[in-house]
Amino acid sequence: MAMKTAYSEHKDEKAAAAEIADTLNFKVPTAVLFFASSAYDPQAIAKAVGDALPMTTTLGCTTAGELVDRRMLSGSLVACGLYDDDLEACQASLIADPADEQARRKAFAAIASAADDPLAPDPSRHVGIVLQDGMLGTEEAMMNTLSSISNVPFVGGSAGDDRAFEHTHVFLNGQAMEGGAVLLMLRPKRPFAILKTQSFDVQDRVLTATEVDEASRTVIAFDGKPAAEAYADALGVAVSDLEENFMRHPLGLVMADGEPYVRSPQQLRGSDVVFYCQVKQGVRMNVLSSRDIVADTRRDLERSIAELGSCSGIINFHCILRTVELLAKGQSEAYGDLFSGYPTLGFSTYGESYIGHINQTSTMLILG
Amino acid sequence: MAGKVHELIEELVKLRSAGSGSDHFLRAHLMLNGIDPNEFDEASADDPDVVAQLQKMIDDFKRKG
Structure with a gap:
């Protein structure tokens, strides 16, 4: 039944x-x-x-x-x-x-x-x-x-x-x-x-979380630079335009078979990036680009x-x-x-x- | 010391495979906990935090609920 x-x-x-x-x-x-x-x-x-x-x-x-x-x-x-x-x-x-x-x-x-x-x-x-x-x-x-x-x-x-x-x-x-x-x-x-299922292409650009506050789901630094600055650089946008790119360009932990586990940024807090999930210290995440959800x-x-x-x-x-x-x-x-x-x-x-x-x-x- | 992380990952894979666990499940579980299994081989330096984390995963699975 x-x-x-x-x-x-x-x-x-x-x-x-x-x-x-x-x-x-x-x-x-x-x-x-x-x-x-x-x-x-x-x-x-x-x-x-x-x-x-x-x-x-x-x-x-x-x-x-x-x-x-x-x-x-x-x-x-x-x-x-x-x-x-x-x-x-x-x-x-x-x-x-x-x-x-x-x-x-x-x-x-x-x-x-x-x-x-x-x-x-x-x-x-x-x-x-x-x-x-x-x-x-x-x-x-x-x-x-x-x-x-x-x-x-x-x-x-x-x-x-x-x-x-x-x-x-x-x-x-x-x-x-x-x-x-x-x-x-x-x-x-x-x-x-x-x-x-998620709808993203995995880009080659990688950000490594070098300083985090796991409890508050916050990344303080990527690659030794203030998180917002490094993230904006990876997308090729100004920090002032970063938040409006979050939904289309989250980050992903990428498995060996290419499948991403999406880590979505929520907001900027000063130069920190707050996520909807924990980001572990030292992890490497690829920049993702959104595709068509329905297809x-x-x-x-x-x-x-x-x-x-x-x-x-x-x-x-x-x-x-x-x-x-x-x-x-x-x-x-x-x-x-x-x-x-x-x-x-x-x-x-x-x-x-x-x-x-x-x-x-x-x-x-x-x-x- | 080197290779301990790789050794513990292999032990965990073996332990969980015996319980019909999927390779994808375990590898994703490790990745989400900040451990990329592909970054470690027999020559990799031992990170005490990662060693402790893996040992806890092994103990947790053996202990169950």
């Missing part, structure tokens, strides 16, 4: 939850993943969804825009149901303090109880979903723990708040939490794939689905910066059309999760 999607544009939390439950509850879902605009009261929407689906594990987070099937929405509630036809097992856990390594390990151990071998879940049969507070800055620590203790791949995103950048929430079973994280372990009955996503999505052989649903963690670019270029509808025919759920994130905390991607779980 295909993953089932639903959405509501009701402004009232109970009415919105009732509308999605009406669609999803034709049989009791094993799990419902839901993404809610920050326009809803977070406690009220979490409780309403939990009350409307009392026999189901319900989890989700707030957003900077919602995606459902072909639609890119704002101010809405979107959800998908996963059923016992699709899943052999699933287990969720809420982390109140993601900065605490023991709390992260304990949560992983809790969800690993759903695995065939809880001490060593088979990464070909299990996949994790991770939803994190988008304002706390603990995503790297979380992903480092998950990627260090297990080979199970986790995908997910950082919760948004419609670009207010003040308060974000995660949800589990009727509870909303600011500053928390939710983990979900799935053992799907059919094969699955993870797609991380690249189409190519990568078609390839992934062809390799998988079928697609019963897609969960798409889509960077807010890509949403902003699609809107600016009038390409939102064309992007949505890429998912035509596939039940799709997603949201515009404050960062995506896959192996680490990454930027300017669409990172998707594709269910076969």
Whole structure:
């Protein structure tokens, strides 16, 4: 059976939850993943969804825009149901303090109880979903723990708040939490794939981070020069024009096969460059140049689905910066059309999760 | 001393491959933690911070949850 999607544009939390439950509850879902605009009261929407689906594990987070099937929405509630036809097992856990390594390990151990071998879940049969507070800055620590203790791949995103950048929430079973994280372990009955797609050419120009403040995600110097000056030189622009080039020219950690892991600059602070993710001391990053998001996503999505052989649903963690670019270029509808025919759920994130905390991607779980 | 970083990377690759981990997953994990596996070979000088970081990764994976 295909993953089932639903959405509501009701402004009232109970009415919105009732509308999605009406669609999803034709049989009791094993799990419902839901993404809610920050326009809803977070406690009220979490409780309403939990009350409307009392026999189901319900989890989700707030957003900077919602995606459902072909639609890119704002101010809405979107959800998908996963059923016992699709899943052999699933287990969720809420982390109140993601900065605490023991709390992260304990949560992983809790969800690993759903695995065939809880001490060593088979990464070909299990996949994790991770939803994190988008304002706390603990995503790297979380992903480092998950990627260090297990080979199970986790995908997910950082919760948004419609670009207010003040308060974000995660949800589990009727509870909303600011500053928390939710983990979900799935053992799907059919094969699955993870797609991380970004739309950048890798340029030859390289910047080495020679002085950083990891905790504040700040680069103070590249190649021994003030970061802003070195970055502007690499792009061939004046420092005064640097910020307007950030979205089109982020930096990338480039793998041996040429795949970049994008590190997106957020703002200048004096001569420092503040990023949306941590930059480690000494790393070499290539300058990237943006390409067409719709064309690249189409190519990568078609390839992934062809390799998988079928697609019963897609969960798409889509960077807010890509949403902003699609809107600016009038390409939102064309992007949505890429998912035509596939039940799709997603949201515009404050960062995506896959192996680490990454930027300017669409990172998707594709269910076969 | 030289080559310890390379040796620990190889140990980590072997350990995680035995658990069906993908090569891409591990290499990306290392890169995101500031360690480029391609920069180290048997002759590379040992950076104590990188050695400690890799040893923790090995211990973490052995210890699991």
